[in-house]
Structure formats: C-alpha cells, structure tokens
Amino acid sequence: MPAAIRTTVTVPLRFADGFAADARVSTFTGLADGKEHLALRFGSPGEVPLVRLHSECLTGDVLGSLRCDCGPQLREAAERITRTGGYLLYLRQEGRGIGLYPKLDAYALQDAGLDTYAANRALGYLDDERDYTAAAQMLTALGVSKIDLLTNNPDKSGQMRTLGIEVREVLPTLVHTSAANNRYLQAKVDHTRHTIDLPIAG
C-alpha cells in the first residue's frame, strides 16, 4: 500500500533568534518503518521544491546542544526553504538511526576518545543506520518526484536517487562550527566524504 497524507495543519514556528515562519505540517499513513515522520511545507513550492531531510536530534534540535550542528541546520533550512518554497522532512532517526539512549552511550565513548563512527561500531551499530525509504514515500505522497536537496551528506542524495526521487541539484548547508562540535564535523569529512569546508583540523 502506498503512503498517503493523513492530516495537514498549519503550525506557526518561531526560532530562538526570532526567525518566524508558518509551516504546513503533514502526517502520513502507510510509511515503511511505521514511524511518526513529519513533512513541513514552507513557502510556496514550485515544480522542483527545495527539500531538507532532517534527522531528529533531541539534544541539538530541542535542547540547543553544541556537540553537533543540528539545531543551526534546522533553523537554516527553515529559512532557506521558506525563501524558495519546499519541504523539510523531520525524520525520526535519532542518533543516525540508533536511537537516543544509544547516541548518548556513543557520546560517552567519544568522551573517552573514539570518534562518532568508531563509537557507533563499538556499540554494535553501523556508522549510519539511516534508511530514507519513508522520506521517498512522503515526497511521493506530496506529489513530489524531483527535488533540489539541501545537504552535505552524499548518502542522502544517493539513497534518494536509488529510491526513485530525481535529485536535480545538491545544495550544501552552511557550516555551523562551535568549540564542542569541531571533532564531530571533522569525522564526517574524513569518514563519509561530507562536503563541509572546515577551517583547519586540529
């Protein structure tokens, strides 16, 4: 059974720095993994909408953690998509798909010296457990088959193409560094060919 839109409602959003935008938030039935993923439509999407696949990060998105770049990326995506029109898919893939408690276990291992990927493996997980089948289903349910994708992660564009979504252009997100996330971002560049321009490793 293909996925379908279940409900769409407007949610006015205001970020910590005051940026505000109305999101048309859709829920779905029939998603492959049965999770409660959301699609947020900002602005007026044209034929090729700008899309961000945002993986849930409770510590970064909600609590403002400086260990990663998720909060600023979410804020950046909301503004850029509002400008051009498109969708932010808020995917319930906490911890690159391993879940919140294991992510915090992985943080503890990183504090003991492992990098973000080695920590996953030490816990018995893959470097990245995310599968974007549900994201492709959501886009199809929204009537979208061709996108511009906002990401630095080549796995996201690769999987979307394999899943039958045409990716016209990949647009990099800005680099949001902090003293606490530098090592994390450097590991992404070293291990998964993320297109992030970091100042100098160190």
Ligand SMILES: Nc1nc2c(ncn2[C@@H]2O[C@H](COP(=O)(O)OP(=O)(O)OP(=O)(O)O)[C@@H](O)[C@H]2O)c(=O)[nH]1
């Ligand atoms: N397992 C694990 N997950 C983490 C860690 N730090 C952040 N995450 C998770 O990584 C996901 C965020 O990754 P994304 O923002 O999609 O970043 P990305 O894969 O680098 O892709 P782009 O931002 O699109 O370039 C969220 O689910 C976070 O919870 C970590 O150290 N370990």
Ligand SMILES: [Zn+2]
């Ligand atoms: Zn994060």
